[in-house]
Amino acid sequence: MDETVQKSCWGVTAKAVIGLAGVILLAWLFAGSETIAVVAAS
Template sequence: MDETVQKSCWGVTAKAVIGLAGVILLAWLVIGSESAAMIAQR
């Protein structure tokens, strides 16, 4: 029983970490493209 709970806990943790990394990556790409557009306008 404990092993099942531990595995599911790590599964949830892994999904949360991957999801957070994806959100940060997406935000970085959006901010990066906006910065590149601003630099190009100068």
């Protein structure tokens, strides 16, 4: 049972990371790389 919970947790983590990367990529495509660099630095 612990293995099932662990796999589920990693699945949620992976989806969150991929989703966040997708949002950042879309923001970069629409706003331009300079804007994202400024946001990431602050």
